[in-house]
Amino acid sequence: MPEGHSVHRIARQFDRNYVGRAVSASSPQGRFVEGADVIHGREATSVRAVGKQMFLEFDGDVWLRVHLGMYGAWDFAGEILVDPTIASANGRMGQTNQRGTVFDAPELDPPELDPAVLAGRVFDGAGENSLTSIGAPRRARVHVRMSEQTTGLADDGMQWPPPVVGQVRLRLMTDITAADLRGPTACQLQTPDEVLATIAKLGPDPLVGDVAEGEERFVRVVRRKPTPIGLLLMDQSVISGIGNVYRAELLYRALLDPHTPGRDVPEELVRALWLDWVRLLEIGVETGQMMTMDDLDPAAYRAAMASRDDRHWVYHRAGLPCRVCGTEIVLEEMGARKLYWCPSCQR
Structure with missing residues (x-):
């Protein structure tokens, strides 16, 4: 089951890549066609995470609620904007480094044992520093799962827009970024009142x-x-x-x-x-x-x-x-x- 830290990280990724942009929406799988038609062409105006659920707002008082559950996942492709205040390796959300990660950091004195400092000294498997490359768009394709077992997918010279792979419930695209949603427990449109009612049922975050x-x-x-x-x-x-x-x-x-x-x-x-x-x-x-x-x-x-x-x-x-x-x-x-x-x- 997903844990809350990943949901907040995914919401922040949507905030960086989607909020303030017009979004193209489609349902390649065919199970969310009507919902995709409603949000197609609208501007994403805000995003929030509460517990294990994410809420993406579009102009016209339309909200997309997503709960990935046990098997849901987001795939991001294109130019992935990375937050310099969040430690992440090669644009990955949900797990900073994978097994086999190469560490190239000197022994640090006790005053420097802050996790953010240490994370900044970690290099990923491709030899890229996990912090110094942050801040500029990069061509990448990353698999974002709301669990700790997130895996990164390297740039493979993909075409644009990227081909649909597997059962994609919802594809959200801007001019530079694509996000594909697979296997969620919940993917639905809500009114502002329905969003408030959903959040009211959740415990404190x-x-x-x-x-x-x-x-x-x-x-x-x-x-x-x-x-x-x-x-x-x-x-x-x-x-x-x-x-x-x-x-x-x-x-x-x-x-x-x-x-x-x-x-x-x-x-x-x-x-x-x-x-x-x-x-x-x-x-x-x-x-x-x-x-x-x-x-x-x-x-x-x-x-x-x-x-x-x-x-x-x-x-x-x-x-x-x-x-x-x-x-x-x-x-x-x-x-x-x-x-x-x-x-x-x-x-």
Whole structure:
């Protein structure tokens, strides 16, 4: 399931490449023809992400709501405008570096261990610095998936417009950029009132609205629920954007048993969960990685940025020893999703 940091990164990509431009829309697959006809020729005027959903506004009070779900993906092609404030490798959103990444960075002194600084020293597989090339349009084709398993597709001298590949629900084009949507859970047009109603059903997102108000709302809901905290963190009406990876890692970082009823979690610990989510989400948006380990030295940080196996405390570590106590990490099913946790540390 997608996690919130990727959705915010994708929304920012649409903001850079589409907002303020007239958009050509089509549905090569044929399943969104009427919707594409409505937005064809309109100017994209704004975009926002809330939790795991993205809302793209067009002139005339028309909104496109997209929820990629488990299998949805965006493919961007053409000139991809990259934000110099966001660390990304070769224009990739969702994962800064892939396995096999070449790292060409000197050992850094402790004062320079800021993640953004370290990310700036990372080179991708093509030998391109992940920050110095940012700011100018580049010819590229990148696969943008709302999950950590994003992969980059190199420039292949493609024709323009690029050929349709696979089942494309919606193609959005400007004069220089194309975005193809495949396999979303939701792709629909909404009125402004419908957008507000959809967002009203979602829990607080640290990057949307007032953070303090979001904290109070989250604490208030959790503290009255008998539902296990491991389920509450995945409930998008309780808190927005958390998926399987962040759930496992947040609970471990809080040393909290996932089966603890929400109303039995001490208030200060509920607040700590929210504040930790605020921090991890910001790191995820900045780096493109679900980085959940702190205080890594330069070598460990490089390894973590290249490989998920070095990036998490418990996620995807079933049967392996806990990094702290050595107890075998448990894998169980909770809410029809895999849950990883340490029964010794989290009790």
